[in-house]
Amino acid sequence: MKQSSLFKRLMHINMLLVLITILIVTGLLIQLFTGFYYNEKKNALLEESRKLNNTFASILMGNIIPGSLAYELKFIDQYLNARIWLLDRRGIVYTVSTSQDRQAVGLKLSLDEVKEVLSGKVVVIRGSFGGMFKTPVLTVGSPVYFGNAIIGAIFMHAPIYEIQAALYRIYIIIAISALAAVVVALILSYISAQKLSKPLVAISKAAKGIAKGNFDIRVAVDSSDEIGELAKSFNMMANELQHLEEMRKGFVANVSHELRSPLTSIIGYLDGIIDGTIPESDRNRYLRVVKSESERLSRLVSDLLNLAELEAGIKLNLRNFDINELIRRVLIKLEGKIDARGLDVEVDFAKDYMYVEADPDRIEQVLINLLDNAIKFSKEAGRIAIKTYQKDGLAYVSVEDNGIGIKEEDLPFIWDRFYKADKSRESKVEGSGLGLSIVKSIIESHGGDINVESRYGEGTKFTFTLKVA
Ligand SMILES: Nc1ncnc2c1ncn2[C@@H]1O[C@H](COP(=O)(O)OP(=O)(O)OP(=O)(O)O)[C@@H](O)[C@H]1O
Ligand SMILES: [Mg+2]
Structure with missing residues (x-):
């Protein structure tokens, strides 16, 4: 030695x-x-x-x-x-x-x-x-x-x-x-x-x-003194780093995949239109697909930017506002989607006003993401219930649906970036799996908590907390 x-x-x-x-x-x-x-x-x-x-x-x-x-x-x-x-x-x-x-x-x-x-x-x-x-x-x-x-x-x-x-x-x-x-x-x-x-x-x-x-390295020290402690902390750090590295690799692979598939179809359709393989009469239909794919790309990029921003620790624009009012406005925004699926929306506010201290733009993002999921994963003639109430000095907001639900084995992972419970690529449901990770980052940066209860085939309920103003 x-x-x-x-x-x-x-x-x-x-x-x-x-x-x-x-x-x-x-x-x-x-x-x-x-x-x-x-x-x-x-x-x-x-x-x-x-x-x-x-x-x-x-x-x-x-x-x-x-x-x-x-x-x-x-x-x-x-x-x-x-x-x-x-x-x-x-x-x-x-x-x-x-x-x-x-x-x-x-x-x-x-x-x-x-x-x-x-x-x-x-x-x-x-x-x-x-x-x-x-x-x-x-x-x-x-x-x-x-x-x-x-x-x-x-x-x-x-x-x-x-x-x-x-x-x-x-x-x-x-x-x-x-x-x-x-x-x-x-x-x-x-x-x-x-x-x-x-x-x-x-x-x-x-x-x-x-x-x-080389993230596989661990030290084999089992003394019970400070040096053993150091070795243990070191190994913990190595585990953490390895995990991060795996996440990073997965993230890069996911991002590339998510960016490539819409780009491939956009290029493919445009080629077909340019070289005439797609007949004149079908062009409009394909151009609409190109447009929706482009929109998907744009959404993806802004989601990614959002996440990056959140992870870098954004400055929250804290204000006191009525969350009930915000929920009403978000529902109006999503009215088209809700009606398209023929869903029933119930609101249940414990009080007429519930003032919270938070960044309203960010909380709007949270609500849109949760409601977007509730709408996307609903069944025929579904129902969405939104509740607000106060308990133990905290403001609670819950979004519940009676949609397809989440399998128990998927539950721990839904917060991960790019995680989608339904992995089949042909799945009709759009989305890149970034929504909930953005939601979680936002709630946690506000010092709140978010959790989920779900039964597969029966429905899902997300509940988050905010500071009462
Ligand atoms: N209300 C819900 N009912 C059933 N499954 C849900 C619900 N909300 C989320 N999930 C499951 O969790 C996964 C992750 O949700 P998340 O919002 O992060 O991604 P996404 O909705 O698939 O994509 P994005 O939000 O980026 O458009 C979803 O793909 C879905 O499988
Ligand atoms: Mg989503």
Whole structure:
């Protein structure tokens, strides 16, 4: 997989966090262990000095013979890993535990620390003990008592490199643990960064695919976190886009078809008239067909323009007007068609006036479309009922017919552009299937609702709502 920059960034952040944490923890551990170890050593030396006070006192009092003295000090030296200097009360080195320090015997030490110890204090120093040692030592000095009197001082020098050597072993353990922690943390952060970035990479790849027009792509992410949510929304968007794309393709195909069929017959008839295949006597009849086809084309084009306008979000020319009055005017307009089919029209207005707030031209379009359908799809001696009433603060208008009705399986689709329930091309009923989609757009742009009830073979009722003025 190509590593995304998000992945790299996550890894960088993780690595930085791990390193900083481990450095801090390691530093603290080293500090802690070092302090602890020096303290332990110091305490051990002091403890020993205290325990051996009487031995040192006897040595200083000359109660122990030199041979066994050397042996005794050497033993303590080895046991504590420290060089021992015993000073008398004037600060002169009386004896030492190892022959390496023999040259110090008899020297009078004038260090401040020596004076402090001889005055009863305990001192702890790190360094060369006033230049007496070439390598640094940890020195613990304490007074030697005989009864309550200070009769000398004991200095124990533990070479620091030996303490350090013990500490190094601990440092190595700490370092190995830190390294192991880094490795484990890196593996874990690699996995988590991978887990986080992989779906995002997949989503971005899918988005690019969709941008190229491949609408079948979906992302397979099923985590329940925000990324899963994103993937779900993405897939929803892809579904929507695919649907839109299918609609667009269908729309283009429908428009082409609807435009081509009248044009083909117009051209065909005109050709026949020009080249004389259609006899002189029939010309008028064919020219009338050409005219009606042209009118159909013109209607279709204005319907399409209307739809496009509505979908682009037209500005409504809102006014307060009496919808009952508008219905009366529309009925007069359609009188010819109604009479031609011998239909009975009933109007039932709950009140004489019903003022609504809407765009009257658009609502007239709605009424014409609904009534046009009611007329077109009526049966012999049909009846059309128009009602207006108010309910729950809304104005209701219904157009009902007892015509052919709509099959239940067609009902959800009648609002789609170009949808006609009767698909047979020879169908006598004219229309392109745009009427109801225009109606729905208009009502919805007014913030109203429209719905349909229909029984196949019995009749249909459309009801829409508008704002009361
Ligand atoms: N009152 C009705 N009775 C029975 N069927 C109807 C009724 N109104 C609509 N339909 C069905 O719904 C379809 C879609 O109606 P719509 O008004 O959108 O298109 P159309 O009337 O066929 O064409 P156009 O309105 O563009 O001239 C119709 O073709 C018809 O099958
Ligand atoms: Mg119609």
